[in-house]
Amino acid sequence: MAVNGVLLRTGVPTEYRFGGVLEVRNSKPRRFVAIINYGGTSLDPSEQYIRAKMTSVNQAAKTGNGKMLAVFRIIPGPARAIVEETVALLKEAGIHGVYALGNVSKPICQIPVGLNQVGMILFAGLSPLAAAVEAGIEVENIAESGLIDYQQLQSFRRL
Numbered sequence: 001m002a003v004n005g006v007l008l009r010t011g012v013p014t015e016y017r018f019g020g021v022l023e024v025r026n027s028k029p030r031r032f033v034a035i036i037n038y039g040g041t042s043l044d045p046s047e048q049y050i051r052a053k054m055t056s057v058n059q060a061a062k063t064g065n066g067k068m069l070a071v072f073r074i075i076p077g078p079a080r081a082i083v084e085e086t087v088a089l090l091k092e093a094g095i096h097g098v099y100a101l102g103n104v105s106k107p108i109c110q111i112p113v114g115l116n117q118v119g120m121i122l123f124a125g126l127s128p129l130a131a132a133v134e135a136g137i138e139v140e141n142i143a144e145s146g147l148i149d150y151q152q153l154q155s156f157r158r159l
Contacts (some may be wrong), residue, residue, distance in 0.1 A: 003090065003097035003122060005147060007075075010086050015074040019045030019124060021054050022099075022109065027064035029100045029121055031110045032072070046126040047141060050133050057131040069124035070099060077104035077116040097122050 020035035036045035060066025102108030
C-alpha cells in the first residue's frame with residue numbers, strides 16, 4: 001500500500017495491530033466486527049475474511065452501509081500532526097488509503113489505544129478483490145509483502 005511507504009519515508013513509525021472487518025454506517029467507520037491479530041497468524045487476515053464471505057464491500061461503496069476490509073495501526077501521539085499533513089497530501093494526489101485517524105490516547109471504533117498513542121484505520125489492499133468475489137467473480141490471490149518502486153505500478157484500468 002502506498003500509504004505505508006509514504007509514512008516510512010516521513011519517519012513515522014507504525015505498529016500493525018490487526019486486520020479486520022469494519023462495519024460502516026452512513027459512510028463512517030463504526031466498529032470492527034471481526035479481527036485477526038497480525039502477531040498471532042501467518043495468514044493474511046483479509047484473505048480469510050474474503051474466503052469466509054464476511055464482507056459487503058459493494059454495498060458499503062453503493063449505500064455507505066456495509067462491511068469492509070480494514071487494517072488497524074498505532075502511531076505515536078506526537079506524530080499525529082505529521083500524519084494528518086501527509087494524509088492530506090496523499091488525498092490531493094488521489095490516494096485515499098487512510099479511512100480514519102483517531103485522537104491521542106482515545107479509542108477509535110471501540111478499539112482502545114495506549115497512552116500517547118493514536119489509532120489509525122486504513123483500507124485493506126484486498127478490498128477490491130473482496131468486491132469482485134461478492135460479485136461472483138472467481139479469484140485467486142497469493143499474498144506477498146515487500147516494497148516496489150511506485151513507477152513500476154500500472155493502473156488496474158489498463159490491465
